[in-house]
Amino acid sequence: MKKLINRPEDVVKEELEGIALAFPDMVKVHFDPNFIYRADAPVRGKVAVISGGGSGHEPMHGGFVGVGMLDAACPGQVFTSPTPDQMLEAAKMVDGGAGVLYIVKNYTGDVMNFEMAADMARAEGLRVLNILIDDDVAVKDSLYTAGRRGVGTTVLAEKICGAAAERGYDLRRVADLCRRVNINGRSMGMALTPCTVPMAGKPTFELAEDEMEVGIGIHGEPGRERMKLKTADEITEMLAISIIEDPEYRRTVREFDEEKGEWVDVELVDPPFRRGDRVLAFVNSMGGTPDIELPIIYRKLHEICEKKGLIIVRRLIGRYITSLEMQGCSITLLRMDDEMIDLWDAPVKTPGLRWGI
Amino acid sequence: MKKLINRPEDVVKEELEGIALAFPDMVKVHFDPNFIYRADAPVRGKVAVISGGGSGHEPMHGGFVGVGMLDAACPGQVFTSPTPDQMLEAAKMVDGGAGVLYIVKNYTGDVMNFEMAADMARAEGLRVLNILIDDDVAVKDSLYTAGRRGVGTTVLAEKICGAAAERGYDLRRVADLCRRVNINGRSMGMALTPCTVPMAGKPTFELAEDEMEVGIGIHGEPGRERMKLKTADEITEMLAISIIEDPEYRRTVREFDEEKGEWVDVELVDPPFRRGDRVLAFVNSMGGTPDIELPIIYRKLHEICEKKGLIIVRRLIGRYITSLEMQGCSITLLRMDDEMIDLWDAPVKTPGLRWGI
Numbered sequence: 001m002k003k004l005i006n007r008p009e010d011v012v013k014e015e016l017e018g019i020a021l022a023f024p025d026m027v028k029v030h031f032d033p034n035f036i037y038r039a040d041a042p043v044r045g046k047v048a049v050i051s052g053g054g055s056g057h058e059p060m061h062g063g064f065v066g067v068g069m070l071d072a073a074c075p076g077q078v079f080t081s082p083t084p085d086q087m088l089e090a091a092k093m094v095d096g097g098a099g100v101l102y103i104v105k106n107y108t109g110d111v112m113n114f115e116m117a118a119d120m121a122r123a124e125g126l127r128v129l130n131i132l133i134d135d136d137v138a139v140k141d142s143l144y145t146a147g148r149r150g151v152g153t154t155v156l157a158e159k160i161c162g163a164a165a166e167r168g169y170d171l172r173r174v175a176d177l178c179r180r181v182n183i184n185g186r187s188m189g190m191a192l193t194p195c196t197v198p199m200a201g202k203p204t205f206e207l208a209e210d211e212m213e214v215g216i217g218i219h220g221e222p223g224r225e226r227m228k229l230k231t232a233d234e235i236t237e238m239l240a241i242s243i244i245e246d247p248e249y250r251r252t253v254r255e256f257d258e259e260k261g262e263w264v265d266v267e268l269v270d271p272p273f274r275r276g277d278r279v280l281a282f283v284n285s286m287g288g289t290p291d292i293e294l295p296i297i298y299r300k301l302h303e304i305c306e307k308k309g310l311i312i313v314r315r316l317i318g319r320y321i322t323s324l325e326m327q328g329c330s331i332t333l334l335r336m337d338d339e340m341i342d343l344w345d346a347p348v349k350t351p352g353l354r355w356g357i
Numbered sequence: 358m359k360k361l362i363n364r365p366e367d368v369v370k371e372e373l374e375g376i377a378l379a380f381p382d383m384v385k386v387h388f389d390p391n392f393i394y395r396a397d398a399p400v401r402g403k404v405a406v407i408s409g410g411g412s413g414h415e416p417m418h419g420g421f422v423g424v425g426m427l428d429a430a431c432p433g434q435v436f437t438s439p440t441p442d443q444m445l446e447a448a449k450m451v452d453g454g455a456g457v458l459y460i461v462k463n464y465t466g467d468v469m470n471f472e473m474a475a476d477m478a479r480a481e482g483l484r485v486l487n488i489l490i491d492d493d494v495a496v497k498d499s500l501y502t503a504g505r506r507g508v509g510t511t512v513l514a515e516k517i518c519g520a521a522a523e524r525g526y527d528l529r530r531v532a533d534l535c536r537r538v539n540i541n542g543r544s545m546g547m548a549l550t551p552c553t554v555p556m557a558g559k560p561t562f563e564l565a566e567d568e569m570e571v572g573i574g575i576h577g578e579p580g581r582e583r584m585k586l587k588t589a590d591e592i593t594e595m596l597a598i599s600i601i602e603d604p605e606y607r608r609t610v611r612e613f614d615e616e617k618g619e620w621v622d623v624e625l626v627d628p629p630f631r632r633g634d635r636v637l638a639f640v641n642s643m644g645g646t647p648d649i650e651l652p653i654i655y656r657k658l659h660e661i662c663e664k665k666g667l668i669i670v671r672r673l674i675g676r677y678i679t680s681l682e683m684q685g686c687s688i689t690l691l692r693m694d695d696e697m698i699d700l701w702d703a704p705v706k707t708p709g710l711r712w713g714i
Contacts, residue, residue, distance in 0.1 A: 002549040002566070004650040004686060006588045011649065014589075018652025021659045022674050058648035078649070192359040195647075209359070231363045232371075288645040290552075290681040291415035292368065292435070293361040295375025302378045317379050317708075319676075324647040327682060329361060351674075354712050 001201045008198035012055050012077055019062060023351045026066040033083065035090040036062040037072040042096040047165040047174045048072070050090055051103040051158055053110050054079040056197065057218055060155055060321045063352025069162035070350070078197045078324070079219045081109030087117030091126055099127035099171035103157055103178060105150030106134035111254075115263070118256060127171055131178040132253045133157055135185045135332070137246045138215030138223050147251050149217050152282055152332030153185030155320045156344075159353065163346035172258075177343075181334065183270045186243045189330030190223065190235060191216045191286060195323050214238055218286075218323045232293065236300035239331045244273050244308050273335065275309030280316065280344065282332035287322035289329055294318065297329055305333075314344055320352065358558045365555035369412050369434055376419060380708045383423040390440065392447040393419040394429040399453040404522040404531045405429070407447055408460040408515055410467050411436040413554065414575055417512055417678045420709025426519035427707070435554050435681070436576045438466030444474030448483055456484035456528035460514055460535060462507030463491035468611075472620070475613060484528055488535040489610045490514055492542045492689070494603045495572030495580050504608050506574050509639055509689030510542030512677045513701075516710060520703035534700075538691065540627045543600045546687030547580070547592060548573045548643060552680050571595055575643075575680045589650065593657035596688045601630050601665050630692065632666030637673065637701065639689035644679030646686055651675065654686055662690075671701055677709065 005011050012034070019036060020029035027036050035052070042048065051061045052074030061073035071094040076082035091100045100121065104114040111132065118128040133150035141147065161178045169177070191213045194203035204220035207213060212230070215223025230238075249270040257264040273279070283298045285291070294317050305312050313336055321330070336344070347356030362368050369391070376393060377386035384393050392409070399405065408418045409431030418430035428451035433439035448457045457478065461471040468489065475485040490507035498504065518535045526534070548570045551560035561577035564570060569587070572580025587595075606627040614621040630636070640655045642648070651674050662669050670693055678687070693701070704713030 002569070002586060002684060004549070004589045004592065004646060004654055004684075006590055006653070011653070014653045014656055015649050016652075018654070018656035018659075022652055022655045022672055056647070056649060063648070192361070212359070229359060232361045233363050235361065287647050288682055288684075289361060290413070290644050290679060291420070291676070292372050292412060292681065295373075295379055296363070296368070296371045297361055297375070298379045299371055299375035302375075315379055319648070322647060324649065325645055325684060327359060327361075327645075349712075355706075355714065357713065 001196050003198060005198055011198045012075060026349060026351060030089065030093065033086040033089050035072050035074045035086050036065045037090060037094050038065055041071055041094040044096045045098055046096045047098045047169065047171050048091065048094040048096055048100045049103065049158065049162050049165050049174065050087065050094065050100055052082045052087060053105050054081060056324045057321050059352025064158050064350050066350030067357060068166050068346055068348035069158055069353065078199065081107065081113050084113045084117040084120060087114055088120045091117070091121045091128060095126055101161060101171060101174050101178060102128060102130045103154065103161065104130055104132050105154050106132050106147055107144045107149065108146065109144065129171060129175040129256055131175050131182065133182050135182060135187045136217070137186050137242055138188045144219065144221065151189065151218055152187040152284055152321055152330050153182060153334060156185060156280060156282065156332065156334050157181040159348060160340055160343045163343035166346065181340065183268055184335040185332060186246055186270065187330055187332040188239045188242050189216050189286065189328060190214045190239060191326050191328035193288065193327040194220055195326035216328065218321060220323060220326065232296045233300045236297050237304060240301050240304045243331060243333050244310065246272060248272050273310060273333065277335045278311045278313045279305065280314040280334040280336050281305060281312045282316040282334070284321055284330045284332065285319040286326040286328035286330065287319055288325040288327040294329070301331060313341060358553050360555060362555055368555045369432060383706060383708060387446065387450065390443040390446050392429050392431045392443050393422045394447060394451050395422055398428055398451040401453045402455055403453045404455045404526065404528050405448065405451040405453060405457045406460065406515065406519050406522050406531065407444065407451065407457055409439045409444060410462050411438060413681045414678050416709025421515050421707050423707030424714060425523050425703055425705035426515055426710065435556065438464065438470050441470045441474040441477060444471055445477045448478045448485060452483055458518065458528060458531050458535060459485060459487045460511065460518065461487050461489050462511050463489050463504055464501045464506065465503065486528060486532040486613055488532050488539065490539050492539060492544045493574065494543050494599055495545045501576065501578065508546065508575055509544035509641055509678055509687050510539060510691060513542060513637060513639065513689065513691050514538040516705060517697055517700045520700035523703065538697065540625055541692040542689060543603055543627065544687055544689040545596045545599050546573050546643065546685060547571045547596060548683050548685035550645065550684040551577055552683035573685065575678060577680060577683065589653045590657045593654050594661060597658050597661045600688060600690050601667065603629060605629055630667060630690065634692045635668045635670045636662065637671040637691040637693050638662060638669045639673040639691070641678055641687045641689065642676040643683040643685040643687065644676055645682040645684040651686065658688060670698060
């Protein structure tokens with residue numbers, strides 16, 4: 001295993017120590033339990049937006065903490081869910097009195113722990129809502145998931161909801177917006193190479209020199225198909241068409257009903273893309289893919305969107321939700337309305353995403 | 358070779374096509390000869406800052422074109438110098454009447470071609486000055502260089518000189534500032550893995566599973582020493598101490614003397630770092646290194662700088678000058694004065710570096 005690390009068991013702790021030293025104007029770090037939070041938290045009267053998940057997907061989520069995006073992020077060990085005490089303590093630290101939104105990627109451990117944390121926080125008098133992100137069209141159910149996995153749309157939801165909270169939206173409105181982003185976003189990824197979790201010391205899976213995995217998850221979970229390596233154009237077409245032609249998607253998720261005071265089942269429906277939809281096109285590197293390759297993917301995606309009548313109104317191209325050093329990419333398309341576009345453009349200042357400030 | 362590309366010979370062309378589609382608010386792309394230039398160029402009355410070099414180091418240089426940084430960038434094929442006609446046509450496209458500064462990394466081909474382009478541009482009535490970046494302390498002379506290689510300080514010089522040009526500095530003053538950034542910046546890099554040039558189809562060098570190369574160049578040129586893999590702390594210490602304890606460095610470079618109307622030898626002296634110096638600390642990924650590892654490097658660098666009495670006043674952490682998918686990192690320390698700090702903080706809006714706009 002070749003990595004720029006010291007002891008594998010210290011990777012996350014030392015990463016957090018480095019982040020605290022590197023970005024003191026944007027974030028602070030709390031240890032035991034571990035979370036990264038806005039340097040100016042709590043912001044009185046503002047809804048606090050919190051996310052979290054296993055480490056190894058940097059800059060997500062810790063790199064998205066700062067003005068205009070997340071108030072806090074809870075990192076687990078690499079590819080391991082954070083624990084409820086991290087989420088609870090983060091909420092208590094950043095709550096500005098207007099409540100807390102937990103943005104939760106749909107992985108069994110994350111979902112369970114964020115639900116538990118929300119219950120604990122409510123028991124301590126905080127207002128907390130959880131919204132799920134489940135946008136990966138590649139597979140229904142997978143290794144760590146019931147239903148679709150939460151991937152690229154998470155980054156976009158964190159930016160848009162962070163901007164909304166900054167504008168003074170109340171908790172219910174930020175949560176409704178987050179749900180709307182989720183049902184309008186779809187993603188799919190692929191990998192050329194595996195990655196190695198530091199504590200494991202060996203690749204999470206094997207791929208032959210002429211093979212790739214299409215529909216892969218961000219922890220290297222199996223995707224739709226292992227196949228012979230194809231060209232960038234063919235790969236982009238496979239991902240983009242799977243996203244654009246994905247039919248209506250219906251499922252039931254659990255959300256907390258504040259009036260009833262209990263968790264309830266909510267039916268969500270992702271409407272399929274239609275000609276004339278305005279979209280944000282997000283080309284994401286899995287981590288190890290060099291930057292020279294991403295515009296080649298974008299070029300073909302742009303052509304396909306034009307052909308399918310989708311109007312690209314915003315773009316994000318780079319490494320934002322990664323799988324350590326895995327080579328590969330994912331594509332996310334988010335159907336945007338005027339409000340989302342306006343919030344996307346709002347100023348943001350985080351280690352991983354920054355403009356306007 | 359596993360890459361997200363179509364035909365190897367089309368990589369740069371298709372990358373440029375993708376960039377043109379992806380960032381139309383920031384840049385335009387000219388083909389045959391190839392260069393990326395500011396969407397609003399030429400900016401009347403402003404000095405134009407241009408750089409360029411082989412592709413494969415993205416986001417450098419093309420990703421640094423935009424308001425507050427470069428007016429144009431000339432990409433060669435991967436790891437291959439661009440040609441004088443690219444540099445000449447770029448200068449003619451973006452010259453706003455106040456002259457052009459070519460920022461040139463010290464590689465034999467780049468230096469020669471940028472000198473030729475400057476002579477050709479002058480013959481066509483443009484005012485052009487060339488400033489060299491030669492900041493890599495790892496080796497004197499190397500595979501493609503007489504003298505030290507140009508590496509990380511290039512990114513910082515492009516940001517600082519771009520801001521100065523935006524503020525209305527005249528050509529002489531931007532060139533003097535660029536020279537000052539160069540003599541105050543020092544870098545060194547290392548690699549855990551090689552990278553593969555698309556047209557070559559195989560790794561540029563081999564490293565055993567337990568080996569690393571310290572002092573490596575951004576094209577995989579041999580460094581100071583091939584050795585057994587060490588910890589992140591040990592690696593950071595090797596790089597940082599080599600930089601901080603590098604003695605005074607004297608050499609002669611060629612610059613164009615406008616009064617004499619000819620190229621002249623100029624003696625440059627890099628003063629060594631001293632306790633109390635204010636520095637920008639730049640931790641750079643070679644491309645394939647995951648983001649989780651960079652704060653671990655920064656953490657140790659911060660500790661070493663404190664011990665050595667260097668005051669870190671600004672930081673840059675991420676992938677900015679890369680070698681395709683090579684895993685590894687480089688460190689750059691730039692001694693800053695008030696003027697450089699102020700220019701560093703100025704707004705910038707490019708695909709690869711952005712804040713304040």
